[in-house]
Amino acid sequence: MLAVKAEHLSKTYAGEGAPVTVFSDLSFELEEGVLTAIMGPSGVGKSTLLHLLGGIDHPDTGRVEVFGQALEELAPRERARFRNDRIGFVFQFHHLLPEFTAEENVAFPHRIAGVPAGQARRRAAELLDRVGLSERRAHRPRALSGGEQQRVAIARALARGPGLLLADEPTGNLDVDSAGAVFGLLEELHRERGMTTILVTHNPELASRCDTIYAMSREGISPAAGSSGRE
Amino acid sequence: MSYEVFVALRYLATSRKRAHVALISTISVLGLAVGVAALIISLALLSGFQDRIRAQMALRSPHLVVFPARGDRLADAGAVREILARAPGVIAADPVVEGRGWLCDATGRAVSPARYRNVAEGPLRLSGDGIPPARLSGAAAARLGVEKGSLVRILSSRTRLSPVGPIPVAVLLRVAEIRRGSALEKPPDVEVPEEIARLLAGIPAGAQAYEARLADPQKADAAARSVAAALPAGYRVRTWRELNAPLSFALRLEKAVIFATVALVIVVAALNVVSNIALLVVEKKRDLGVLLSLGALPGSLAKIYLTLGGLIGGIGTALGVVFGVGASVLLDRLHVVPLPADVYLFSHVPFAVHPREVVLIAVFALATAVGAAVLPARAAARIAPGEAIRLSR
Numbered sequence: 001m002l003a004v005k006a007e008h009l010s011k012t013y014a015g016e017g018a019p020v021t022v023f024s025d026l027s028f029e030l031e032e033g034v035l036t037a038i039m040g041p042s043g044v045g046k047s048t049l050l051h052l053l054g055g056i057d058h059p060d061t062g063r064v065e066v067f068g069q070a071l072e073e074l075a076p077r078e079r080a081r082f083r084n085d086r087i088g089f090v091f092q093f094h095h096l097l098p099e100f101t102a103e104e105n106v107a108f109p110h111r112i113a114g115v116p117a118g119q120a121r122r123r124a125a126e127l128l129d130r131v132g133l134s135e136r137r138a139h140r141p142r143a144l145s146g147g148e149q150q151r152v153a154i155a156r157a158l159a160r161g162p163g164l165l166l167a168d169e170p171t172g173n174l175d176v177d178s179a180g181a182v183f184g185l186l187e188e189l190h191r192e193r194g195m196t197t198i199l200v201t202h203n204p205e206l207a208s209r210c211d212t213i214y215a216m217s218r219e220g221i222s223p224a225a226g227s228s229g230r231e
Numbered sequence: 232m233s234y235e236v237f238v239a240l241r242y243l244a245t246s247r248k249r250a251h252v253a254l255i256s257t258i259s260v261l262g263l264a265v266g267v268a269a270l271i272i273s274l275a276l277l278s279g280f281q282d283r284i285r286a287q288m289a290l291r292s293p294h295l296v297v298f299p300a301r302g303d304r305l306a307d308a309g310a311v312r313e314i315l316a317r318a319p320g321v322i323a324a325d326p327v328v329e330g331r332g333w334l335c336d337a338t339g340r341a342v343s344p345a346r347y348r349n350v351a352e353g354p355l356r357l358s359g360d361g362i363p364p365a366r367l368s369g370a371a372a373a374r375l376g377v378e379k380g381s382l383v384r385i386l387s388s389r390t391r392l393s394p395v396g397p398i399p400v401a402v403l404l405r406v407a408e409i410r411r412g413s414a415l416e417k418p419p420d421v422e423v424p425e426e427i428a429r430l431l432a433g434i435p436a437g438a439q440a441y442e443a444r445l446a447d448p449q450k451a452d453a454a455a456r457s458v459a460a461a462l463p464a465g466y467r468v469r470t471w472r473e474l475n476a477p478l479s480f481a482l483r484l485e486k487a488v489i490f491a492t493v494a495l496v497i498v499v500a501a502l503n504v505v506s507n508i509a510l511l512v513v514e515k516k517r518d519l520g521v522l523l524s525l526g527a528l529p530g531s532l533a534k535i536y537l538t539l540g541g542l543i544g545g546i547g548t549a550l551g552v553v554f555g556v557g558a559s560v561l562l563d564r565l566h567v568v569p570l571p572a573d574v575y576l577f578s579h580v581p582f583a584v585h586p587r588e589v590v591l592i593a594v595f596a597l598a599t600a601v602g603a604a605v606l607p608a609r610a611a612a613r614i615a616p617g618e619a620i621r622l623s624r
Contacts, residue, residue, distance in 0.1 A: 047621065056524045057617030077528060084526020091620065095521045099245045111234035112526045156525070 002065070003032040003164055003196035004053055009062035011048050022048045026062070028214070028221050032163070035190045035197045037207035039224065040216030046200040049216070050166045053198065054087050055079055067163060084113050088157030090167035090186075090199075094149040096141040102128060102152045103137040109159040127155040131185060147178030151185060158189060165190070167199035171206060179203065235531050238522075239538035242511060252510060259507045260547040262500030267551025267596045268558065270493045274588050275559035277489055279581030281482045288478065292471040293442035294451045295321070295458060300465050308437040314461045320445045320454050325349075326438030328428040330387060332399070334367075334421055336375045337382040343374045345420035347385060349428035363427050364407035371420035372409045381406045385421060387431040402427055497596050501603035504543055508536050508607040519611055520619025529612040536608035537601055544600020548593050555592075559584045 010024035022045035030036055038046050051057035052064055055071045064071045067086060074082055096105045103124045110120035128137045131151040141149050150170055157165055170186065171179035183206045190197045199210070207213050213224040246252040295318075297311050305311050308326060315324035329348035335341060350366065365383060367375075377383055383404050390397040402423070410418055429435055445454055451470035459468045472479060512519070519532050559582040562568065568580035 048617075051617040051621070054524065056520075056620070057615070080523070080526045080528050082526075083524065089524045091521075095517065095620065097518050097521065099241045108234070108522070109525045111237070112522070112531070117232065117237070160526075 001032050001068070002029055003034070003067060004028065004030040004198070005065040006049075006053060007063045009049070009052060009059045009064070011045065011052065011057070011060055023218075023220070024061075026220050030196060030198065030212075032067075032196050033194055035187065035211045036199070037210040037213045038198060038200045038216055038221070039202065039204070039207055039213060040221075044216050044218055046216055047168050049221070050089075050168050050198065050200060053164075054089055054166045055083050056089075084109055085160055086163050088160070088162035088165045088195075090150070090153050090157045090165070090170045092169035092172045094141070094146075094153040094173075096149055096152055096156070098141050101138050101140055102133060102144065102148075102155075105141070105152055106155045106159055109156065113160060124155070124159065127159060128152070130189075131155045145178070146174050147182055150174060150178075150182045154182070154185060154189065158193070161193070163195060165195050165197040165199075167197065169200050169202065171201065171203060179206070183209070233534075235534040236538050238535045239542060242515070242535070242539060243542050246511070252507075252514065255503065255507045255510060256543065259500065259503040259543050260550065262503045263497060263544060263547025263596055263600060264550035264554065266494070266497035266500045267548050267592055268555035269496050270490065270592050270596075271552065271555025271584070271589060272559050272562075272582070273489050273493045274486065274592070275555075275563075275582040275584045276580065277486055278583040278585050278588065279563065281486070282583045283577060283581060284478075284482065288475050289448035289471055292474055294445040294448050294471045295443040295455055296327075296469050296474065297441045297443075297458065297462065298467045298469065299440070300467050303439055304434070305438055305441065306465055308441065311438075311441045311462065311466065314458055315441055315443045318443070318454050318458045318461070320447055320450050321443045322446050324441055324443040326425070327440040327442055328425060328432050328434050328438055329419065330389070330428075330432040332385055332387040332431060334371060334375060335384050335386070336377055337384070339384070341375045343371060343420070345371060345385065347421045347423055347428060347431060348419045349425040350422045360405070362403055362405040363424055365404035366408040366410055366422040367406050368418045368420050369409055369411050372406070377406055379406050379409055383421075385423070385431065387433075389431065389433045400431055400433075402431065494595065497599050500547070501599045504540055504600050504603040505606060507543065508540055508604045509610070511539065512536060512607045512611045516614060516619045519614050520616040523614070523616035524620065529614075532614065533608040533612040536611050537604050540601045540604025540608070541597065544597045547600065548596040551596065552589060552593055556584050556589060 006026065006028040009026045010021070012019045012021045026049070028049070038049070040046055048057065052059050053066065055064070055066070058072070066082075069082065071079060071082070097108070100108075103121055106124035106127055107117075107120040110123055111117065115123070125134070125137055128134055131154060133148060133151055133155070136144060136148060141152070144152065154170070157167075167186065171182050174182060186197065186199065187209060189195075201207050214221050215224040243256070246256050295315070297305070297315065299305050312324055312326070315321055327348060329346065331344065331346055334343050334345035362382070365385070367377070367383070372378065375383060383406060385402050385404060387400040389400050391400050404421070404423060404427070410422075423431070445451055448471060451472060455468045455470045462468070522532065523529070562580070563582035566579035570577060570579055572578045
């Protein structure tokens, strides 16, 4: 079954001068349970594609289906619920909320879903334990290293047990060792949970550890040479 | 606790660590506190005076009056007296006998039109010479140039037949008291014993109206309803509040105007709340985008900022209430602002805090603060998550 199906997507941003077309008529499909890397030069719209697939942005044209559900057909409330339940995001700069502890950050998806505070914190503590940060759960992001922050961000993305994990350069801001460790954790969790994972990376070595690699350019997106991905 | 309230509380608690936000938050809170305190003190000052005016009103006016619906006499004064006597809280019921005539001094040179009635309050002491006593209003005494102990003559507009033809009914009176009226009342020019009033008015029995005094004037409305229900058709019952309705309206209007004017301070303070919340929305735009990516609803983001407005409003209001009520109570108890007792009815500026008014002010301040947060909260709800995250990279 397809985890993601994007058809004829186009996206243009209103720039300071003329509008900037990020991509047009882009189509992309991915089977469930696959760990995929998307590679490509800066500015070709990799992050924008992740945002469209995750439903936090709207395509100008085209259609996105996640697990058979067309995102555009969902009402805003249903769409938010779908995002909360089925999709996890990891951003390059972790984007943890600085006023809240690691545990509180990880508990947010549960709190948003209406899980009582105590239960949400217990589940968050379990996840932090799983990513090796049980000792750091009362620390605020500022008190954590880059690698730890990203691990907290991964725990937060996985809080609701999503079927689709979208990671936008999760190691892009880390040193080589931390990047390896964070990628290893992502890989482990991907296998353990049977998720579909799409990650954007500029690191060919990390990408080579994925099941498939897609190359993205101004012309569109296609499986990289030697990759087994489907276009 | 919902996560929206949780986030709002944390934002407020951590804002003091960011100097610019802390400064604006402090100004917002203090602005509201000053506005609330100013409003409480202003209304307490006004209430202090108005309570005393109302107390005078209740003291100097009959608490209930029964009038004939038509004509100038009660159809059955005895029945009215019985019903008033049985009414709850009535401690005294007296007939009203009044009319118009002329008042002149003993020489007959100074003459003035006068309204007379039977004694409304307190007995008049008879002088030793058997001349009936009279209580003159200060104005009437001044017009005639008489003082306590002087003789005056009252002539009724009613006439009686004499050997020389019809002549006005006249009675010689001795001034037993001169009543110093206040701006709150319009006393008759002369008050006389009931039998003299009946003689002058030509009403040997019955009454033109009946007045009653109550143990608790505040229960006048209930007593009036009870009396009106017991009376047959042909009577009207009015309370002391209705009799003083124009003055009561003026007092209420004065309070409303003061409230509206001083409340502007709160409105101005609320503008600080707008800028405070707007600053927080801009500062937290990326975090709001992240919350949306986690599945938060736009309405929840608005709720966070409305809660923040409510928290700022709540703290400011609480501080203002504590300061305003405390200052008013101290100003009243310590007699901080003296008044010349020979000019005013009281020796110091009175302050009276009415809990209902404090609640009204608190609700107004809180609602204004939350209302001020609506605009930035709506802006927060309109944030596009993708854009907020993309632009923060």
